[in-house]
Amino acid sequence: MDDMNGHGNGGGGRLLSERQREHPFIVTEPGEVARGKKNGLDYLFHLYEQCRDFLIQVQTIAKEHGEKCPTKVTNQVFRFAKKAGASYINKPKMRHYVHCYALHCLDEEASNALRRVFKERGENVGAWRHACYKPLVTIAAGQGWDIDAIFNSHPRLSIWYVPTKLRQLCHTERNNATASSSASGGGVDHLPY
Amino acid sequence: MDDMNGHGNGGGGRLLSERQREHPFIVTEPGEVARGKKNGLDYLFHLYEQCRDFLIQVQTIAKEHGEKCPTKVTNQVFRFAKKAGASYINKPKMRHYVHCYALHCLDEEASNALRRVFKERGENVGAWRHACYKPLVTIAAGQGWDIDAIFNSHPRLSIWYVPTKLRQLCHTERNNATASSSASGGGVDHLPY
DNA sequence: AGAAGGACCAGTGGTCCGTA
DNA sequence: AGAAGGACCAGTGGTCCGTA
Secondary structure, eight states: OOSSTTOSOOOTTOOGGGOOOOOOBOOOOTTOOOOSSOBOHHHHHHHHHHHHHHHHHHHHHHHHTTOOOOSSOOHHHHHHHHHTTOTTOOHHHHHHTHHHHHHHHHOHHHHHHHHHHHHHTTOOHHHHHHHTHHHHHHHHHTTTTOHHHHHHTSTTTTTSOOOHHHHHHHHHHHHHHHHHHHHTTOOOSSSOO | OOSSTTOSOOOTTOOGGGOOOOOOBOOOOTTOOOOSSOBOHHHHHHHHHHHHHHHHHHHHHHHHTTOOOOSSOOHHHHHHHHHTTOTTOOHHHHHHTHHHHHHHHHOHHHHHHHHHHHHHTTOOHHHHHHHTHHHHHHHHHTTTTOHHHHHHTSTTTTTSOOOHHHHHHHHHHHHHHHHHHHHTTOOOSSSOO
């Protein structure tokens, strides 16, 4: 019933009628297996890879049938995953942590370092999740602030919608950067003279 | 009020309260202006170019505001066009003739020849519209039947959704071609031996 | 308290069918 | 009859908030 050793909820002797929610995530180091009724972050990221596999299956079927072919993980893909027995995958969860997965894809070293720091400090998942935004905004700053282009140019990330909050942070920070560079004579904004 | 000389509905002395529907299309040769209360096919294709302009405006605004940026002519673009005063543009009409515009984009010579033949024969717009499917299916046959790739690789066509009926025709015809090549020993289908 | 996810909602793609 | 387009509908992207 489990997806990987030591991950996911144990099916154990539990009756189907009393199936529980997934165990909550805790901040784990890379390679670390969560103990007790918890799931680790490697498992979280593995769920994104599973969604990608389901998308590829949906795409293959769509092409065979001459139907329009999704390029993103859509409602259709979540429905397919559920039908295929992956009841632990759902849209609100996957959307909630997309930017964390993005950091893992775009700068695995930075992502790993952040995990170690937040585990060290005993921070909860919400705090770690929140901290994933800032390094992404920094990456965007170095790429002309185009977070859509950054997502689309990465093969495993391009199938995910850019989260609204990440988009807003990039936009706000770009305006701040432009205003300060303009004030100091940088002149990256329009009508610089 | 008119969009181009000799095209669109005349505003004339008509009151705003009694604004009429657009004049119906008739089959015209390239460069020919429709006479009487009719619109020609150059005007039809011009509407697609106008939609493209409106999309580009919507995209520019979206990027300025750090919002998600449409890549296709969506409801949002039709709403924008209407708000900008292009009341003669609407979704059902544009969707109805997309494949005709596609032929115009992909093989203007073939499109022009078809217009001349159907004008010569005195056919109505519906007959011409129907006849636009077949040359497109032939083009798709020469490109691995991937009508989505054909649309997406053309800069002016890529902003339009592939019409359902065109997709279905390509799918059906691909299966027919595969079956006959299989029967004659071609073996393009899966499990050919 | 912190977190997982059912379920809702505004606005979409798609096109039918009452209209002229 | 042939054709233009208002308006509807099933299923979407997005995420809130009742739940555990």
